[in-house]
Amino acid sequence: MTSVFESKALARVAIGRLLDAVIHEKILSNEGFLSGFQSVVDFAPDLAIDIPRIWQYIGEIIGPFLIGTSSSSRIDLLTAIFQKIPDTKSKQMFEYIMRYAVDFSSKEHVRELWQSSTLTFEKILKVDLIDSAFVREFEWLINSSSARSDPELVKLFKNINSQDSDIIAYINHHFNLSEKFSIRTIFFSYLQSCLIGQDQEKRIQEDIARSHIGVLKAVINDSPDIEIQAIYAIQHFVHQLDHPPKMAAFFFDIFYDEECVSEDRFFQWYECPDPLESEGYANVVNSTTNFFNWLKQTDEQETFP
Template sequence: EDSRNISHEQSRNESDAQLSNTSSSVRVDKTYNHSTTIINQDLSNTTFDEEKTIARVHALIEKYTENYSNLTDRPVKEALEDLVAFSTRSFDQQAIIVREVFTNVLDAKPRARRVVGDLLDAAHNENIISEKAFLAGVKMIIEAAPDYTVDIPLIWQYIGEIIGAFIGARASNMTLLKPIFECVPDDKAKLFFQVIIRYATKFSSQSYIQSFWQSSGFSLNDLIKANLIDSTFSNEFDWLFDTPEIEQSTSQTKESHSPHPDMQLVKLFKSVNDQGTIVTDSEIITYIREHMGPSEKFYIRNIVLSYLEACLINRDPQKKIQEDIAKKRMTVLNAIIEHKLEAEIQAVYAIQNFVNKLEHPPKMAQLLFDIFYDEECVSESTFFEWRQNPDQSETEGHVVVEISTIDIFTWLQHTESELGAGEEEWEN
């Protein structure tokens, strides 16, 4: 559709002109200390047609954004194959490709900007686009941003959304923020940072972005001038420097030996409120069945932890559960758990594990117990089984959760007593 692509030819022409004026400076741009393999930048070995490159990127992005699905990585693979078919080892061409990927979705829906962030990550990770070429392309779009502002007032937000999706994909991408921010005007830096981190968190999770940030070793001063950082701004991002609440597994081997959320499943659960990308329950169930197996040791726990991670909001200063997601997505858990005792028990232990790692936010465990009971995902008898016969290998946090949920157990016991008395009266 038209909204997927830039309709402002004047802005594009100005951007293209800016590229030709700065292409020589791009090639001698700063050297960044990263380990990614750099594709050969010797233009004498390869040539390319800029107009054809722009047209190919336009067609590629239109097809890719239309076919993209959260349930399979096939559209990404196909887009990479298309990209390889016309991209060369030319540094300038790669930079133009990056620039055009951005410009083709600047006035599209938020979903399109998110998915091209995924594509840029994949192209960078596969070394189809070198790190220096990626940074050069981003620099060109940032330098051209003032030319787009008249037609696209939210240009900085839209660029930030794409970069947010890109850096949220893997830890190493976070390190590219420093050279990116060297190109950002001082008066845009704070807003740009806010948008990038907000969208990176939305498309990944706050705990992962926190971990990525800490692995980069950055301070806010590395990206934004100290005199621009006030206490309000600093406090807003204090959580980036806190001890991670939910540790990211250091390897796939470690993950296989402990319960952990599936980050793609987290995105699917969260999509209930994502503009234009509401994923149905049946699609989520399909993803679970295709990517996770009942034979896995932590099958139920991983699903429930993914659900809980998607429901978590406002980690700082107060941690809460977003109840609309919690209730709307409970049908998925019901379809997977199917009132099986062992599955229900694993769901309760997932809640215990989740709340314990968050250091027991006030009333969170009770709220989750209420939701799982009210939505008929976990039965009364299962809750009492968890309370009265705790698994000795799952004692961490059990007592604290038991104490914090005492009201619901008191209510359940009272309800059970009333039902028992009513049955006796009926029999008499």
């Protein structure tokens, strides 16, 4: 492994993928990998004399290794890996490994692997290293609603004179529409752009809310999965604002009236909530009771004219 540290980044990524492959084929055991990793860590201080970025380069190998191409179980090796990393380097290494894992795959995929494992920050790092700044930086691993608005996209949505085509071009350039995290960020940006007022006085500016619906419809593109993500984005956004009265119902009305989200998807959200998306769900259900009662009545009228 050490010979690759002075090579190009692609070589380090390739080593990470190779390590995953040889473990998958049972050519190398997890124990054998960890033993070799220990040797690299032991030599790292000496290697740092000639290779100052040695810890970054180790992260560049381990990130793709954790994601792998043949199995998703490598993420469970993180605890054992960090038991071999000096405390003085562990926080920095976590940042490097997560950065390159995301670069190799996607933030959403890394989050899904993390949440499907038994990992916690406390299993990786000493408690005194897990400060508020660290939690803010990596909350996306543990909280699927941790998407935030994109300031530039908020500006584009907020400007009634913005062309939908320009907003869509910005989205296509900066976001991967196959990633849940990106979808959340897009919808959070739209929702944020609709707000006026401060703190408890925040309310929705309806002309802004309706001005770029075409962009949202282009993003959703009749995808049931993205429709569901749009609803959960509203749920979590409103929850972050401490559930202003009628706000969730207003956005539900708009998304339904403008045919962004179908009736089926609203009922899917209502009747089959995702356990990982429970934060704020009950409050939004309560605040949208009239909306769902109206949908049910409409269905009954269509069924029994």
